[in-house]
Amino acid sequence: MRIGELARETGTTARALRHYEQAGLISCERASNGYRVYDERALVRVRNIRYLLAAGLTLDDVRVFLPCLDGDVAAVPPSTKGLRVARERLAVLNERIAAQTKARDRLEAALRETTGDRI
Numbered sequence: 001m002r003i004g005e006l007a008r009e010t011g012t013t014a015r016a017l018r019h020y021e022q023a024g025l026i027s028c029e030r031a032s033n034g035y036r037v038y039d040e041r042a043l044v045r046v047r048n049i050r051y052l053l054a055a056g057l058t059l060d061d062v063r064v065f066l067p068c069l070d071g072d073v074a075a076v077p078p079s080t081k082g083l084r085v086a087r088e089r090l091a092v093l094n095e096r097i098a099a100q101t102k103a104r105d106r107l108e109a110a111l112r113e114t115t116g117d118r119i
Contacts (some may be wrong), residue, residue, distance in 0.1 A: 003028075003036045010046040015098040017046065023059045024071070025049055041070055056093050061085045 003014045020026045023038075026045055028036040048069045052062045062069075064085045068076050078086065111117065 001038050001040075001042075003038070006038045006046065008041055009043055010050065012050060018047065020049055020059070023063070025059065025062060025066070044071070055086075057085070057089055061089055063074060081092045 001009070003017055003088050007014045007017055017026065018035075019046070021028065026038070026042055028038045028042070033117050048065070048071075049062055051073060052065060053059070064079075065073060067079075
């Protein structure tokens with residue numbers, strides 16, 4: 001299948017697929033006209049990549065899961081390295097959430113002081 005079809009089937013964009021390819025997460029063959037051609041296994045792999053990205057991992061994090069991207073990544077017990085990466089990412093996300101919560105609280109307090117309103 002060509003890149004547009006893979007994008008439609010996986011709910012992503014051709015640009016994202018090229019990015020995944022550049023990151024070494026997916027691969028393709030080239031047709032004689034230079035078009036990218038993906039096999040059916042790419043559907044599962046891209047869906048798994050998107051699943052992991054939606055869980056808060058980065059593309060670099062996803063590389064740790066390369067050995068299991070062609071199966072049901074959600075059903076396979078993660079490796080020790082996979083668990084470490086997930087825990088590290090969770091810590092980063094928690095830090096960001098805490099920082100954003102503090103910023104929101106400061107802004108809310110400033111607005112309350114200025115307008116007397118509770119936002």
